[in-house]
Amino acid sequence: MNKIDFSLYQQIVVLTGAGISVASGLKTYRGAGSDSSEYDFADYGHIDRLKDDPMKVWKLYGKLRKDIIQAQPNSAHYSLAEFERRLLPNQNFTLITQNVDGLHQKAGSKNIVELHGNMHKTRCSNLECKLVPFKDEKVYTELPICDLCKSPLLPDVVLFGEKIPAFADWSSKRALRECDLFIAVGTSGTVSPAANFVRSAEYADAKTILVNLEPMEPKNPAFQDEINGKAEELLPRLMA
Ligand SMILES: [Zn+2]
Incomplete structure (x- = not known):
C-alpha cells in the first residue's frame, strides 16, 4: 500500500507512540525498550515514590x-499537522498520542489527546489542589x-501505577467509537493501548492500519493492513 484514499473517510483517528519520535533523537522510554536509561523507569517513575522519595521522579x-x-519534530x-490543515469540511481528525514530548504541538497539530501527559508542564502531586498544570x-x-x-510538584506526566487522565481517556474512547479510519503509528500493535484501540475501531467498522518499524509478532488480526518501515519516511508518503 502506497497511499490511502482519505476522501473515503470522515472520522479519522491516528494513534502515535514512541516510534514517531525516534528520528527526533528521543529514545523509547516507557516500558519496553527503555534499557538504555540509567534509571529503572518502573521504579523511579512509579507513583509510590511520592511517599518515600519523590526526588527520584x-x-x-x-x-x-x-x-x-x-x-x-x-x-x-x-505530515500529520499538514494533513489536519487539509481536512475536507466533512472530516474530523483526532490525534491521540502516548508521547509526552509535545512534538505534535510543535509541528502544528491542533486536535491532540495526550494519554500520558506532557513533559513541558509541571503539576501538583496533590489531587485535591487547585494548582493548574503550568508550562x-x-x-x-x-x-x-x-x-x-x-x-511536592511533579512533571505533568502519567507515572507508573497511575491511570490515564479521565478527560484523555474519555476523548480517545469517544473518537474511537465514531471512527471509520484508524491508523496506529510507531507503536506495537499487540500491546495496550494500540491493541485495545484497534478493537474499538474494529467494532465501529473502521478501516484499521498499523504503521510500525517492526513487523507485528504475533499478528493482531484487528489490524487489516500493516506497513513496516520508519514513520518519518512512510507518513509523508501515506498522508500526502
Ligand atoms: Zn498543590
Missing part, C-alpha cells in the same frame, strides 16, 4: 525533560514544592 524525568526540550510529525522547562536538583498546598 525528578532524577528520572529531569533528564528526559532536557532531551525533550531540545528535540525538534520530524517529517512524520509535520515549566526547569530541570530540578531539589524537590519543587507547591505554593498553594506545600505538596
